[in-house]
Amino acid sequence: MQDVARAAGVSPMTVSNVVNNRPHVRESTRAKVLEAMDRLGYRVNVAARNLRAGRTQTLGLAVPEVDRPYFAELAARIIRHARAAGYRVAIEQTGANREDELEAIAWSRNSLYDGLILSAVALGQADRDLLRVDFPVVILGERIFEGPVDHVAMPNADGTRAATAHLIAHGCRRIALLTGPDLAEANVSSLRHEGYLRALREAGLPHRDGLVLRLPALDPEHGARGARRLAERGAGVDGLVAVTDSVALGAVRGLADAGLRVPEDVRVIGFDNILAGAYALPSLSTIDPDNEGMAARAVELLVRRIRGDATLGPPRDFTGPFRLVERESTAGRRPPRRTKRTAAPGR
Amino acid sequence: MQDVARAAGVSPMTVSNVVNNRPHVRESTRAKVLEAMDRLGYRVNVAARNLRAGRTQTLGLAVPEVDRPYFAELAARIIRHARAAGYRVAIEQTGANREDELEAIAWSRNSLYDGLILSAVALGQADRDLLRVDFPVVILGERIFEGPVDHVAMPNADGTRAATAHLIAHGCRRIALLTGPDLAEANVSSLRHEGYLRALREAGLPHRDGLVLRLPALDPEHGARGARRLAERGAGVDGLVAVTDSVALGAVRGLADAGLRVPEDVRVIGFDNILAGAYALPSLSTIDPDNEGMAARAVELLVRRIRGDATLGPPRDFTGPFRLVERESTAGRRPPRRTKRTAAPGR
DNA sequence: TTGAAAGCGCTAACAG
DNA sequence: CTGTTAGCGCTTTCAA
Numbered sequence: 195m196q197d198v199a200r201a202a203g204v205s206p207m208t209v210s211n212v213v214n215n216r217p218h219v220r221e222s223t224r225a226k227v228l229e230a231m232d233r234l235g236y237r238v239n240v241a242a243r244n245l246r247a248g249r250t251q252t253l254g255l256a257v258p259e260v261d262r263p264y265f266a267e268l269a270a271r272i273i274r275h276a277r278a279a280g281y282r283v284a285i286e287q288t289g290a291n292r293e294d295e296l297e298a299i300a301w302s303r304n305s306l307y308d309g310l311i312l313s314a315v316a317l318g319q320a321d322r323d324l325l326r327v328d329f330p331v332v333i334l335g336e337r338i339f340e341g342p343v344d345h346v347a348m349p350n351a352d353g354t355r356a357a358t359a360h361l362i363a364h365g366c367r368r369i370a371l372l373t374g375p376d377l378a379e380a381n382v383s384s385l386r387h388e389g390y391l392r393a394l395r396e397a398g399l400p401h402r403d404g405l406v407l408r409l410p411a412l413d414p415e416h417g418a419r420g421a422r423r424l425a426e427r428g429a430g431v432d433g434l435v436a437v438t439d440s441v442a443l444g445a446v447r448g449l450a451d452a453g454l455r456v457p458e459d460v461r462v463i464g465f466d467n468i469l470a471g472a473y474a475l476p477s478l479s480t481i482d483p484d485n486e487g488m489a490a491r492a493v494e495l496l497v498r499r500i501r502g503d504a505t506l507g508p509p510r511d512f513t514g515p516f517r518l519v520e521r522e523s524t525a526g527r528r529p530p531r532r533t534k535r536t537a538a539p540g541r
Numbered sequence: 542m543q544d545v546a547r548a549a550g551v552s553p554m555t556v557s558n559v560v561n562n563r564p565h566v567r568e569s570t571r572a573k574v575l576e577a578m579d580r581l582g583y584r585v586n587v588a589a590r591n592l593r594a595g596r597t598q599t600l601g602l603a604v605p606e607v608d609r610p611y612f613a614e615l616a617a618r619i620i621r622h623a624r625a626a627g628y629r630v631a632i633e634q635t636g637a638n639r640e641d642e643l644e645a646i647a648w649s650r651n652s653l654y655d656g657l658i659l660s661a662v663a664l665g666q667a668d669r670d671l672l673r674v675d676f677p678v679v680i681l682g683e684r685i686f687e688g689p690v691d692h693v694a695m696p697n698a699d700g701t702r703a704a705t706a707h708l709i710a711h712g713c714r715r716i717a718l719l720t721g722p723d724l725a726e727a728n729v730s731s732l733r734h735e736g737y738l739r740a741l742r743e744a745g746l747p748h749r750d751g752l753v754l755r756l757p758a759l760d761p762e763h764g765a766r767g768a769r770r771l772a773e774r775g776a777g778v779d780g781l782v783a784v785t786d787s788v789a790l791g792a793v794r795g796l797a798d799a800g801l802r803v804p805e806d807v808r809v810i811g812f813d814n815i816l817a818g819a820y821a822l823p824s825l826s827t828i829d830p831d832n833e834g835m836a837a838r839a840v841e842l843l844v845r846r847i848r849g850d851a852t853l854g855p856p857r858d859f860t861g862p863f864r865l866v867e868r869e870s871t872a873g874r875r876p877p878r879r880t881k882r883t884a885a886p887g888r
Numbered sequence: 889t890t891g892a893a894a895g896c897g898c899t900a901a902c903a904g
Numbered sequence: 905c906t907g908t909t910a911g912c913g914c915t916t917t918c919a920a
Contacts, residue, residue, distance in 0.1 A: 241653070246898045543913080
């Protein structure tokens with residue numbers, strides 16, 4: 195910048211003003227500076243700017259794994275909204291473990307990001323105090339009640355309850371649940387598990403322990419394996435709720451491997467409404483937790499906290515609406531009439 | 542840091558040495574400093590460190606869209622390898638357009654990242670000179686011949702050629718191609734298109750214009766739409782090559798919508814070996830371009846360039862091997878007996 | 889083993 | 905409209 199200033203015959207300050215499109219620069223001066231910048235191939239040093247300005251115009255986004263479709267789609271949405279608000283997004287991968295989630299917060303505070311959106315899956319009630327930081331953080335997806343930071347939560351229990359009730363309404367009586375590891379903390383798996391139990395209770399159906407499988411990871415591989423195990427046990431399952439769509443898609447596969455058809459033999463429903471579910475065969479029924487709205491709200495909240503918006507008040511919990519998306523995997527024995535969607539629902 | 546130094550009764554330099562785990566610090570001093578850091582809740586300011594050190598220990602990764610499974614999986618791999626080499630990764634989204642890809646390079650040079658891995662889809666031969674920058678860049682996926690930077694390329698043409706030959710070997714005679722927009726530049730779509738044509742030629746099969754569909758985007762939605770269009774045309778297609786797995790999965794769906802079964806009526810093969818293909822129904826045959834090897838090599842190359850490794854020589858092109866992964870979508874008329882194995886991912 | 893001095897490149901605040 | 909001054913927090917260099 196010094197060099198550009200010298201070359202253009204102005205002060206570094208004026209160069210700075212031009213670089214940042216600030217007003218009060220005469221057109222002729224601006225032109226001179228731009229010419230010099232161009233000639234010398236000048237590029238701002240963002241590190242210096244960040245240091246001086248004390249902010250980076252960058253939001254951190256910490257997710258368990260970038261290659262799980264739900265989080266990949268979430269990241270794309272967050273990036274879109276952040277960009278619209280003038281921020282870039284840096285993605286951190288936490289591997290779904292508590293230490294890395296806390297580490298993500300610690301790192302973020304090292305003046306790397308102006309704020310952090312944390313898609314927490316391993317943090318729980320007990321970590322409340324660790325979140326008591328003087329740094330804008332929004333927790334996404336989880337519900338750590340009364341936490342010291344803003345939350346954009348999913349209707350986990352209500353969603354799974356609706357999903358389970360949907361299967362019951364379609365005549366299923368022996369409904370299995372594929373869920374995740376059983377941590378002490380309330381998390382996606384336990385909350386969704388709860389919704390499943392509630393729906394059974396409300397319908398007066400017995401809860402059978404053998405129909406609940408806890409998978410070590412929420413991905414298609416474990417979904418397929420779990421579904422196969424259920425089928426091989428001969429539990430007579432006629433409905434299956436998976437706590438995520440990734441698991442549900444794997445489960446459909448696993449059932450097919452065991453010779454069971456979806457939805458004829460077993461109806462399957464997931465949670466998340468990932469894109470792949472709409473194009474799967476059969477297409478996957480699911481709970482849509484208003485992903486777009488959650489992303490928009492998380493970014494909006496975070497940006498307002500960063501800007502010190504006083505009208506926000508103390509940290510709050512937001513839980514959005516959900517919508518049951520009915521597709522082929524839970525369709526009636528006879529496929530619906532709308533020819534386009536009904537072709538080859540089985541296999 | 543000043544504060545910590547004062548509190549511990551040492552100089553800032555000593556604090557710095559402790560923070561960075563440098564040797565030559567007496568144990569008792571280290572303990573004193575750590576205690577003070579802890580008590581004051583000290584956090585390094587990475588912006589300042591970056592400015593002073595002139596490097597950020599961060600690699601940029603520019604991909605068209607983070608939520609396309611191929612790129613999401615690529616990102617996860619790059620992050621893993623980078624972390625092993627002591628770097629973090631910041632992901633940029635280019636939206637698959639030329640301006641943003643060039644912009645990614647420009648931004649990266651603003652002392653934000655130490656190097657950039659660019660998964661270029663819109664840059665071509667004509668942009669060679671724009672890549673002539675004094676900054677470590679590795680291009681991934683594309684093949685801009687004789688470019689001024691390192692390339693880790695995919696065996697695009699050879700892969701699609703093998704995929705097409707595979708269909709021919711299975712008796713397909715009217716093989717369609719679902720490819721991407723037809724840019725002037727050589728890109729994924731055009732290179733894979735070329736491989737398809739070569740295989741037809743080598744088998745003495747006629748090339749029919751009506752069997753090649755150029756989709757506006759390489760996603761399941763357009764894949765499904767394209768496949769439906771082909772089916773409705775009554776082109777009598779018995780095989781289908783898609784330039785990516787995402788398109789192929791959509792195509793299977795579209796064919797089903799049109800009442801065609803895969804593989805019985807139409808055999809389908811994709812390219813990329815994304816995870817979802819292994820768990821789809823039917824599981825998707827595909828070309829595996831050694832994704833793991835490509836990611837490892839890209840990171841290794843970039844890191845060596847950053848470190849100024851002189852043994853590397855001038856920029857080079859690397860093209861890895863590929864492997865045809867045969868799954869249900871191209872299986873013989875009778876599905877194979879080994880149901881278990883077909884679901885196993887070819888990772 | 890520790891410390892002092894200097895400056896990375898930029899911009900806020902104010903002066904001209 | 906443009907320039908001067910000062911310093912963000914850290915680390916490289918060299919001396920003690």
